[in-house]
Amino acid sequence: MTPEQKSFFAEHGYLLLNGSVSKAQVKPIAKYIADELDRLQVRSSGLKELPPFQQIGKLSTMIKRDDLGERLINAELRMLINTLGGPRLSTGPGQLLISLPEQGTWTTRGLNWHVDISSPDPSRPAGIQAFILLDDVEPQGGGTLVLAGSHKRSGSKEIGQRIRYILRENGDLNALLRDFGLSVVEMSGKAGDVYLMDMRLLHTPAINARKKLRMMATIRFYPS
Numbered sequence: 141m142t143p144e145q146k147s148f149f150a151e152h153g154y155l156l157l158n159g160s161v162s163k164a165q166v167k168p169i170a171k172y173i174a175d176e177l178d179r180l181q182v183r184s185s186g187l188k189e190l191p192p193f194q195q196i197g198k199l200s201t202m203i204k205r206d207d208l209g210e211r212l213i214n215a216e217l218r219m220l221i222n223t224l225g226g227p228r229l230s231t232g233p234g235q236l237l238i239s240l241p242e243q244g245t246w247t248t249r250g251l252n253w254h255v256d257i258s259s260p261d262p263s264r265p266a267g268i269q270a271f272i273l274l275d276d277v278e279p280q281g282g283g284t285l286v287l288a289g290s291h292k293r294s295g296s297k298e299i300g301q302r303i304r305y306i307l308r309e310n311g312d313l314n315a316l317l318r319d320f321g322l323s324v325v326e327m328s329g330k331a332g333d334v335y336l337m338d339m340r341l342l343h344t345p346a347i348n349a350r351k352k353l354r355m356m357a358t359i360r361f362y363p364s
């Protein structure tokens with residue numbers, strides 16, 4: 141890991157690692173998902189009638205694998221995760237993140253912004269979450285959105301609440317970004333790309349406006 145990558149992660153709370161996982165590692169899992177969707181006849185089931193984020197939740201309970209960590213986190217990637225999060229991170233269970241195609245118009249409004257865990261010590265990462273692209277994810281293709289820089293605000297309850305209020309109530313997003321020096325980053329890219337995220341960062345599932353399935357996997361690493 142370069143000093144630039146380390147300071148980028150500290151500043152923005154996320155880091156993109158292009159092609160960190162090989163195609164040979166991601167392809168069989170993408171195929172497994174496509175086969176499972178066919179086997180479960182998901183495309184012709186009533187799932188499409190559910191709101192987009194309920195579809196993602198439902199699909200991750202229907203299509204599971206318990207070997208995502210060992211299949212996707214190679215030694216080099218694990219070393220990078222340890223460098224950012226500390227040497228004694230324990231690996232949580234992995235989860236598949238699947239979005240059906242053409243869920244509607246892509247937007248940054250009315251989404252489900254959240255942090256997964258609150259940090260007992262706001263000056264240190266509460267854990268690192270890895271998001272692995274199992275197939276190419278186009279812009280507006282359902283890639284997770286992060287509010288880059290928001291981890292630095294998690295220490296202030298008041299600011300955190302204001303940010304969440306604006307996101308939830310469809311306030312002036314551009315003013316929010318400008319006033320707090322934040323930016324919305326979309327996890328799009330190529331199969332095998334990996335985004336590492338400080339788990340204090342606000343993030344949300346997004347709408348997949350494209351014709352292609354969104355296939356990602358996520359694995360969390362917690363300080364022990």
Ligand SMILES: O=C(O)CCC(=O)C(=O)O
Nearest residue numbers: 196237284344345346358
């Ligand atoms: O992209 C998604 O489906 C949302 C991921 C997410 O919010 C999470 O893993 O905590």
